[in-house]
Amino acid sequence: MSVALQRSLWWLGAIAVAVLILLTRLQLSFDLSAFFPRQATLSHEILIEQVRNGPASRLLVIGVGAASPDDAAEAGRLLQATLVDDPAFVAVLNGEFDEQSADVPFPVSDYYLLMDDLDFAADALQSVLQDRLRDLAFGGGADLLALIARDPYLATINVLESLSPAELSGDPWIAQNGSAVLLAETAAASIDIDAQARAVEAISAGFAALPGSGGLTLDITGVGAFSVELQETIRAEATLRSVLASIALLAVLFLVFRNVRKLLLAALPLLTGFVAGLTVVAVLFDTVHGITLAFGFTLLGVAIDYPLHLFSHARRDSGLAAIRRIWPTMRLGAASTVAAYLALVFSNSTGLAQLGVFTAVGVIVASLATRTWLPWLLDDSAAAATDAAPASTPRLSFLVAPGVLLIAALAAWPRFDAGLWDDNLSSLSPVAPERLQSDHVLRSAAVTADLRYQLTLHAGSLEQLLRDSETLDAVLADAVDEGILGSWQSVTQVLPSARVQETRRARIPERDALAASIAAAIEGTPFRADAFNTFLDAADAAKAAPALTAADIEGSVLGSWLDAHLLQLDDRWVALTSLVGPDPGRLATHIANAGVAADLVDFQEASVALMRDYRGTALRTILVAALLIVAILWWVRGNLAQTAWVTLTVAASLTVTIAAVVFVHGSLTVIHMVALLLVLGLGLDYALFLSRSEPAGERAATDKGVMACAASTTIAFAILAASSIPVLRFLGLTVAAGSLISFAIAWGGSRLRLRRVS
Amino acid sequence: MARLPTSPRKSTRHGARALLALAAVFLGSPGWSADLATILASTAVEPPARIGFREERHNPMFKEPMVLAGRLEYLDSGTLRKVVEIPFEEDILVQANRVIVTRDGKTRKLSLNRSRALKTILGAIEAVLAGNQERLEESFLCDVAATDDGWSLHMTPLSKGVAKRLSGLQVTGNEQAVTSIRINLPNDEWHLMRIGDELPK
Known part of the structure; x- marks a missing residue:
């Protein structure tokens, strides 16, 4: 053999x-979060969780365009009716109230009397029943009658309203461009691309089935929709660019080696x-x-x-x-x-x-x-x-690298004013600006909870967290009264602490006492004596019911809502409170003055800080690696001057590459940083080969090899640099430029001077 | 199906039924005939118009009807107003496909679009206002009968969906005026509005 x-x-x-x-x-x-730092701050952990599973990430925004806003609204209404029963969606809203959805989901259906502070005193009950009389003077129908008979305080409605992901004006949402707007909250998280694709498909199919859909337009935006769109685009773009780069690489290699x-x-x-x-x-x-x-x-x-x-x-x-x-x-x-x-x-x-x-x-x-x-x-x-000629070491110039470095630094200096690093996550987003603009136009028509700010509370136990959240609820109610907050959604609106549940349970009168209060309250009204018997039954049931727990809600239709507002991170519980129309500065002061340990998290700032920390940690680690590399070079080559030359050449190549990239892209992202690692590897390779001792006859082979390496890498990555996808573009330009610059500096520093025979 | 119900309170509490009562305002002009076309030809009203009402609201929760009194106003084409004066004050304005309710100084705006039943009824009212028999018969089966003192128009919804929430309308009148409008809802619930300026409060 x-x-x-x-x-x-x-x-x-x-x-x-x-x-x-x-x-x-x-x-x-x-799961993108694998690339986030392990020891992040609480806000970072929450940010990551929100990116993965937050309510904002699960919202698809649907725009239906027609000849007129009225036609669009009608088409939107029909589409909503089609989608509302699809299990892919938790809720589909168009801004109007849904007269048909009088069904109250568990646990609200069973625990509504424990979800609000209700005053069962006779005079309060009398006032409540007078309000219901006025409701019945205006409206009617079996649903309303059943609701009032069971829940004269309308506590059910207060809870359900607090769960809505958007403020319902009663009118269909119409965007500035005349499109009707629907908000569809998907059951699946936005990172579940397959489920998001099915949701998008369901919307498209529902739209296609609308009467006259040929004359209508459909636009679907939101994190999930963009992910689905981009999955195809990125796959196609990445495949195309990879194939082109491979062909270019092969062509260069064939030209060199034939x-x-x-x-x-x-x-x-x-x-x-x-x-x-x-x-x-x-x-x-x-x-x-x-x-x-x-x-x-x-x-x-x-x-x-x-x-x-x-x-x-x-x-x-x-x-x-x-x-x-x-x-x-x-x-x-x-x-x-x-x-x-x-x-x-x-x-x-x-x-x-x-x-x-x-x-x-x-x-x-x-x-x-x-x-x-x-x-x-x-x-x-x-x-x-074998070449009998003696080996020689090229005369290495220590002027080329610093010279190029100086020129590049001078040329790029003005560009550094805005800062070297771009830590904004959105700069890596492959979503086209016009798509983001469409999303903004549609989303603006529906007043949704502010996506940028949330209040976070954390505690060692769930019960303590819920108690803190109840304190925060009171502070936020004041904030609403002061006009520095529109409204809010907190976990305790659905899951009160066990202590508060117990207090509320104790406040519900015994059946006889409550019946007597009702009898007194309906005196002089048209209500029948037995009109509120179902309320009496519900009060009895609420008094006897076991405490509502997170596990009860987790298994209900409100499970996803709870997930979005209550997190368990290792040994900590975290409550997230969504805010509608906050005045961030004044609200933060208001909360601090009230002595509540809630943090107003600015997710935009948190994402920037996350990237900054991430990059800082990676840079520190790479710095240590660089020192290690220098040590290896010195140890192996045993030549201080040669080690210094290689180090200087590679350092200059990286710096000039950074300058070039900043010149073109404006700033650096983490993607550039990863690409610079490859440039480091290439630069070392070129510098080591071009500075090695070898017989004169072999130098041509070395030159040819290094040139082939540099040319193939530069051309292949230049093809990626022309991509429309930011990640590919950043990677492509950095490596293409880095390869070329590394070669040029190493070549210049090793081949422009006469060689001496060793 | 995991679906968050939205706001049944707003829709049902301030729902369609009261608006039905506003129908009466259009029917202030007489024109007796047992023939629908003749009735419709004579029911058209030129805004602005105003007339008093007294309304009884019956439902299974009440041992006796709730009685409301006030005035109905037809302000402009498509703009109607019901002003309740007794037993409390409330202002309900129907305009541009919306209902604006003002109670104790607070205003709430509600869309009419959500309730198909309500939309059908308002369509019928507009048809009556315009004397448009064709439009009326698109949504209702109309039955006209002569009575001892005038005429009676029974309207039954053609849509099964609407019929689940609205059993029918009954408008009565005489040579001089429309005198009442009765809204029949399922489950033994009905509202009777008598129309005129000389009604007992």
């Missing part, structure tokens, strides 16, 4: 084992690295995040350089001899790159740790595959002559 076959069998066997492990272990996840066999072989280290990285991540982590795969494969791009160096050097020598000569340099580059990637393992995020493990293992295995497998697969027809 030939060595080539032996090696191939060994490697293929290892790949097969890895694939087997993957088949049994690999579980993909798409050998199809080599093109195929060049993919081997990358693929083995990918399989190995994925396998290790699958073994070490419960699930592998989709982003780890996507970015990981990109970061592994540096591994394509390894076979290219080998092929260049193997042109004038056998593959085995070539790899022996270049391996020290390649190993050093790979080790340095691994150090940088491994830094991610110690960052404060599970997602980044996965990315670090994936890429570090991938680079190690790709370099090993290049060292131990590829040389035996190469056609060794090249002359096996």
Whole structure:
């Protein structure tokens, strides 16, 4: 058996084992929160939870356009009637009151007398019954009669109104563009793309079935709808760009090597690295995040350089001899790159740790595959002559890197005024501005709870939290009276504390006493003596009922509402209070003055802070990795000047790349940061190869290899840079520019001066 | 199905029924005939118009009817007003597809669109105002009968959905005027509004 076959069998066997492990272990996840810091602040945790499951994220906004606003309203009404019974939706509102929905859901149906502070005194009851008489002077019908007979205080209605995700004006919502607006709250979270797609499909099907739908327009916006739209767009765009980039990469490589066999072989280290990285991540982590795969494969791009160096050097020598000569340099580059990637393992995020493990293992295995497998697969027809010429080290210039750095800094300086980093999550959003504008136009027609501000309370126990929330409710009621808040939704409107439930239960009079109060109250009114017997029964039942618990609500139709307002984070309970029409500054002061420990969370600020913390942690970790890389270089090369040159060259390349990216994109995001890691790996590779000691005759092969690496990377990523998707665009430009700049600086610093013979 | 009910109070509490009573305002002009076309031809009213009313509201919760009195106003095409003076004060304005209720100085605006029954009834009232028999018969089965002192128009909703909430309307009149309008609801609930300026309060 030939060595080539032996090696191939060994490697293929290892790949097969890895694939087997993957088949049994690999579980993909798409939970974005894996990429957020683990030790976040409470507001960060809440923000993450809100992104995943918040009420705002579950709201689809539907716009129905017609020839006139009246026609649109009518079409919207019909569409609402179609969707309201679809289990995909918790609620579908159009701004009008729904006369048909008099059904009261559990637990409101059974616990309404414990959900409000009701005054059962005879005079209060008399006043309440007079109000109901006036209601009956205006309205009527079996539903109203049944409601009043059972709940003369209309406590049921007060609770149900507080649950509505929007203020119902009574008129259909009409947007500025004349479209009728519906708000559809989905049962599924916005991150459940499949469920969101089904909800969007249900809306589209309902719309298509409307009479005259051909003359109507439909627009669906909201987080879920955008996710569904983008899933297709991103998939198509990513596929197109990947295919184009691959074709460009292959074209460059073919131009350089003019050998199809080599093109195929060049993919081997990358693929083995990918399989190995994925396998290790699958073994070490419960699930592998989709982003780890996507970015990981990109970061592994540096591994394509390894076979290219080998092929260049193997042109004038056998593959085995070539790899022996270049391996020290390649190993050093790979080790340095691994150090940088491994830094991610110690960052404060599970997602980044996965990315670090994936890429570090991938680079190690790709370099090993290049060292131990590829040389035996190469056609060794090249002359096996070894170059007898003495090795020389290029004369390294210490002026090029600082010079370019200075010029770039001067050119980019004015752009840095606005700050280097863009920590706004929305800058990464692939949603087109016009779609966001459509969402704004439609959403503005319906007065929904403010999406930016929420009040948070936290406590060690649920009961304490609910008691605190009740205190906050009283403070907020004052705030409404003072005009600094429109209204609010708090968990205690549905789930009072056990203490308050008990107090309210104790306040409900015994049946005889209540009956006597009713008899006195209906004196002189048209009410029959037995008109409120069902109320007496309900009061008896409320007195005897066990305390309402979160678990009771969790299993009811109000479960999703509760989830949006009550969170359990490890050992803490958190209550979220939604605000409608808050004056944030005055409200915060009002709450602070009242001595309530509630935080007014500005989610926009929280998301910015989250990104800032995330980036800060990652940068600190990378800084440590950079020092480690310098130490490795010095230790391996043992040459201070060469180590200094490589360090300076790579540092200058990164800085100039940052300047270039800021010049084009305005600022840096976390995506740029991840891309800069790849630039670091590429820069190290180029600088190490261009500064290595080698015979003069071999230098051409080195130059050719590095040029092939730089050209292929730059062109492939330039294709990504032209994408309409921000993440791809940021990644593409950073790596394309970084590859080119790294090459230019390393080349300039190593090839512009005469070489000295060592 | 996990659905959050919205605001049944607002809709049912201030619902359609009272608006039905506003129908009476249009029927102030007489024109007796046992023939629907003749009646409709004579019921058209030119705004502004105003007339008194006395209304009895019967339902299973009441041992005796609640009695309301006040005035009805037809202010403009599509703009109607019911002013309750006894036993309390309340102002109900129907305008541009909305009901605006003013009670104890507080105003609430309600959309008419939600109730199909109410919309049907108001459509009928507009038809009566306009003397539009075709439009009336789109929604109601109309039965005209001569009575001892005038005529009686029975209107039964054609829609089964509407019929669940409205059993029928009965308008009576004589040579001089429409004298009453009775709204029959399911479950033994009915409202009788007598119309005229000389009614006992």
